[in-house]
Amino acid sequence: MNKFDLTYIVDDDAIFVSIFKKILSKIQNFSEIKHLKNGAIALSDLKKRFDNKQVFPDIIFLDLNMPVLDGWQFLEELKQLPFKNQLAIYVISSTIDKREIKKCRKYKTVLNFIQKPTNESQLKAILGI
Template sequence: MKFSNVFVVDDDKIFHFLIRKLLLISNVDINPAFFENGLEAIEGIKSKLKAGENPPDLILLDINMPVLDGWQFLEEFKSIRNLLEKEIIIYVISSSDNSEDRSRASDFKDLIHDYYLKPMTVDNIKSIFNL
């Protein structure tokens, strides 16, 4: 699948920098939008819908964030999902290898395509973008 509109939802600025570098190294020609918490990302999706713009094709979602964490984002996302005309691919990207988090991710298996551990690598990016 070709992704053109990507949201990166993570409160870590270093992760934002790393994702930019990995995309560049992997020759992925997209300009992702960065959000520091789940609430900003939900509002970003809603504002795109309201403006008649395409919502993101792909969301890279952290779990542990202030304001609205990844789990809360997914709960909110469920409530607006029916407004979307297309499926949005969501990958959880977390520093947590906690079995509880992995188990909880399986509760959202209808939304989450995969669960990646930080730090992200070129191979992870290639896998996500089917390179």
């Protein structure tokens, strides 16, 4: 069984984050879960971890539509950073736009796309738990 010591949820929707945390807690493989309200906050957090030589999160759930720095901008900026290959990112969004879903595959750091709404069994299947 895969274990995730540190999990990031990058999403501005507080209700979704509460629900998602519940689901993750039911799966029981996620120890520490951190909520970051948008891409900019997530990016500066990751940069700080890199500078301080701290461990990176084992998994990042990234929403697309967010204020300040949205999911796409986050991925674009990440491209320029040296630790881009040390991250495991899952894009999680309620978008049904096929072009957006396809676009996710262009980013090497994105492992998969998760469609909102989601549930325990679907998550387990995608994450291979």
